[in-house]
Amino acid sequence: MRGDMVAGALGLLVLAHAVYSTIRYRGSLKLMEEEFVRAPPQVLLELLVSLGLCFWAALRVPGSFLPILLDAQENRVRQLSDDLDFMIFNHRGKLFAPKFEVKFRA
Amino acid sequence: MVGVADEMEVDRLEQELESGHGDVTEYLGLVRKLKLRRSANVLKHGVALLNNPSAKSKLGTDVWTIYEQVAVAALDSDDLRVAEECVKALLIKFPDSARVARLEGMWMEAKGQWKEASAIYDSVIQEIPFDSQLHKRKVAIFKAQGKLSEAAETLIKYLDTFMADHEAWRELANIYISQQMYKQAAFCFEELLLAQPGNALYHLGYAEVLYTIGGVENLRTAKKYYASTIELSGGKNLRALYGVCLCGLALSQTKLRTKEEKDNTNLQSLAAAVILKEYKDKAPNKADLVSSVLEKQKS
Structure with a gap:
């Protein structure tokens, strides 16, 4: 868990470094009066590495995956909810009252 | 719907409450969310919660929901005294609420x-014609008196307006089944x-x-x-497995079978094998009893 967090932080750092070096690269291009074609290969590599690290952290840090299939062990419907809107009270429960006393304290 | 994970959670909370150190608020909330009818437990722990002034003050406005829940549980456990106190407390707090009026009606029903109750x-309903729960209570009044055909009529009228209410459709199916009107069910x-x-x-x-039928x-079609x-329950539903076997047996006794059905008894024998395996495990x-029954069905 902590390792995953560190990986994510590292990914963000690498990304920040890539941003910084791109800005510096463009600054130096302006000085040399050249056109910007694309970022240097080192920056592209950094982007890829940071993408990988951030992906890793985003998939691992929030927790494990939950099953979404209907027939998965955890998702299986075991019982329908009791329809409380239609519940009636003159049932056999009247003859078998619960075996405990409850009382409101005023 | 109550899934496997939900069921385990409820059982865990109930066990914790039995041993005396569970979170009552969480349990009551889960029972409400899953719409379970565990009236005895709700009554016992709910009243204990309401009797505890410090826990009660932590609940804030949720306390009224719990009053309502405990009132219904008390009615279901035939403890009219507790129910009366809850309803009175709610009436003082919300004198004009339709929801409390429904609770009062349920108290009359009990x-x-x-x-x-019907008059309430x-x-x-005259003031709030689209309160679906009140219409459902009117169905329940007929049901409680054993007047199932009136209950069905009222429910059909209700479903004309509230067609998307699947719990009402399920109730209608149950009413038809108890009247042996299987086509309608x-x-x-x-x-x-x-x-x-x-x-x-x-x-x-x-x-x-x-x-x-x-x-x-x-x-x-039943098969x-x-x-x-079986597919949707991951093969864990024994009733469905038995059903496949019984349908296969019933079809094998008819003469109108297609050639495909005569040759193909795969599904049946697979289902039988799964049933036997489940019994051996659990x-x-x-x-032995199950295997002899299944053996008889084959011949």
Whole structure:
């Protein structure tokens, strides 16, 4: 868990470094009066590495995956909810009252 | 719908409460969310919570929801005294609420005063005609008196307006089944299947109604729906497995079988094998009995 967090932080750092070096690269291009074609290969590599690290952290840090299939062990419907809107009270429960006393304290 | 994970959570909380160190608020909330009818437990722990002033003050405005929940649980456990106190507390807090009026009506119902209860519901319905729960209570009044055909009529009228209420369709199906009107019940299950095609238990219910009606066509359809129940429940539903076997047996006794059906008894024998395996795992002393029953069905 902590390792995953560190990986994510590292990914963000690498990304920040890539941003910084791109800005510096463009600054130096302006000085040399050249056109910007694309970022240097080192920056592209950094982007890829940071993408990988951030992906890793985003998939691992929030927790494990939950099953979404209907027939998965955890998702299986075991019982329908009791329809409380239609519940009636003159049932056999009247003859078998619960075996405990409850009382409101005023 | 109550899934496996939900069920385990409820059981865990109940056990913790039994041993005296559980979170009552969480339990009551979960019971409300899953719409379970565990009245005795709700009554016992709910009243204990309401009697505890410090816990009660932590709840804030949620306390009124718990009053309502405890009141219904008390009515269901035939403890009218506790119910009366809850209803009175709610009436003082919310004198004009339709929800409390419904609770008052339910209290009348529990005492058997059907006319008074009905009068309360009618007077609130006049003010708020689209309160679905009040209409449902009127159905429940008929049901409680055993007047099932009136209950069905009222429910059909209700469903004309609130067509998307699948719990009402399920109730209608149950009423029809207890009146042995299986064709109408099958129609209700078709509606339920349209509303929730992923719910294995509706597939099972539909299959069972069709199997009960009987006839070659219905048996074939029933077998298909039993099979889809098996698929949706990951093969864990024994009722569906037995259903496939019984449909197969019933079809093998008819003469109108297609050639394909005569040759193909794969599904049946597979289902039988799974049933036997489940019994061997969970109830080994009954496995012999089951295997002899399944053996008889084959021949």
